Amino acid sequence: MAEDDDGAPMRWDSEARRGAGGWVPVSGGSARAGSTANGGGPAPPGARGSTASRRFVLLAAVGAVTSAVVVLVVVKVFVSGSPAGQEPSPGGPSASSAAHSATRSAAQPEDPQASSLSAEPPVTGRAQAAALDALLTKSAADREKVTDAVNAVESCASGAAVAAAGADLDAAAVRRDGLVGDLSRIAVDGIEGGRAAAQELRTAWRRSAEADRAFARWARDAAGCSSGSVPHGSAYDRGVASSGLATQAKQEFLRRWAPIAGRYGLPVRDHTRI
Known part of the structure; x- marks a missing residue:
């Protein structure tokens, strides 16, 4: 059941507009009967077209938003991954290398020749x-x-x-x-x-x-x-x-x-x- 701009009930009449079909105002009893008759049946051709159009517009809007988000993510990844903008992480390669060198120095046995040299004046x-x-x-x-x-x-x-x-x-x-x-x-x-x-x-x-x-x-x-x-x-x-x-x-x-x-x-x- 549809309503016009003033809130009056409307029904679909396939014979209206010289057989082309259209919405026409109905009385209280006829409106309820028309509503009951058409409410559970297939939607009139115009109603189906209107619903499909709204669905297409909604999908198009969602697609546009999704594309914008993807573009922003790609730009952010590109900028943050560039050599000029990259910042070393606290546990990056330099820190790991320093820790590895310190471990090797501590584990390396003392050089006997170096010990003898250190004993000299x-x-x-x-x-x-x-x-x-x-x-x-x-x-x-x-x-x-x-x-x-x-x-x-x-x-x-x-x-x-x-x-x-x-x-x-x-x-x-x-x-x-x-x-x-x-x-x-x-x-x-x-x-x-x-x-x-x-x-x-x-x-x-x-x-x-x-x-x-x-x-x-x-x-x-x-x-x-x-x-x-x-x-x-x-x-x-x-x-x-x-x-x-x-x-x-x-x-x-x-x-x-x-x-x-x-x-x-x-x-x-x-x-x-x-």
Whole structure:
């Protein structure tokens, strides 16, 4: 049973519209009879066509929505799968490789050769010890000049010789100060016992510089001397005292230095050569 726009009941009349059939208004009783007669039977041709059209439209709409969803999924997969947009997962190949490498390193047996190499003194300590030994070689030449200058004043061969000896002693004191400065710029933290040894050597060179300056004053005091009559005043006494303290510090340094020199294959020295 159908209704028109005003809600009035309508029935299908196959004879209406000159035999073409159509919907016509009915009265209350006829409407109910028509409804009963046509409700359980086949739908009129127009009704079947209308239902098929609505079904086709609905299927077309569903197909369009489904196509749109598929397109969006494909686009998302393409974008996320591109190399520029891909992000490594927390458990990706890099993490797995790192874990695999760590496992292999832990499981790999220790190399005997590597163990023997690790037992050797570190390269840093060797280089530091060699740098300090080079200063010892440099100081040995200074000590020879100081010894020659003191002997020249003591012998008083001539006034010129005594004056030259005094100048040599002043220059030796300056060089000793330079050795102390060079020593302070050498790192010894990589040498076992290096700090204590370096401290004793620093003290020895400072005492030697004090002795050089005292003997230089003694040479000036001895100006005009004659052979065998060189005065030995307070300057000479200070020089002797400072030289004795320098010798003690040198001996203590060499006591600490000997095992270091042996460890790194460096020459062993005595206090007369530094």
